[in-house]
Amino acid sequence: MTNSSRAFEAYSNSVLPTRTSRDLEYKVLARITRKLKVASENPDIKFPVLANALHENRRLWSAFAVDVANQKNMLPDDVRARILYLAEFTWWQTSLILQGKGSCSDLISVNMSILRGLRN
Numbered sequence: 001m002t003n004s005s006r007a008f009e010a011y012s013n014s015v016l017p018t019r020t021s022r023d024l025e026y027k028v029l030a031r032i033t034r035k036l037k038v039a040s041e042n043p044d045i046k047f048p049v050l051a052n053a054l055h056e057n058r059r060l061w062s063a064f065a066v067d068v069a070n071q072k073n074m075l076p077d078d079v080r081a082r083i084l085y086l087a088e089f090t091w092w093q094t095s096l097i098l099q100g101k102g103s104c105s106d107l108i109s110v111n112m113s114i115l116r117g118l119r120n
Helices: 003-013 021-041 047-069 077-098 105-119
Strands: none
Touching: 021 047, 021 105, 047 077, 047 105, 077 105
């Protein structure tokens, strides 16, 4: 193996794809949405698994709310307001589900809508 082929191999393996914050948001939201779907659609899943998925979803929406509440956030005001509304809805709906008075379908639907928006 020549020195140039060694150098090529060393540098070619270190190239990683660039990830944007949007890509990261998509990945995290997709993972949590999958957990919600599995936990809510499988009757054999124990309540703590569902509660954990709901907790992760609530934490993510709390992070979204904190981010859009920041005055330095570059999103338009109307989009920021809608995201805050969805965060409040998520908190409220999660409380109902934990009390046995609701289902995850609305939360999954909201998350799927956001995922479609992030993909475009």
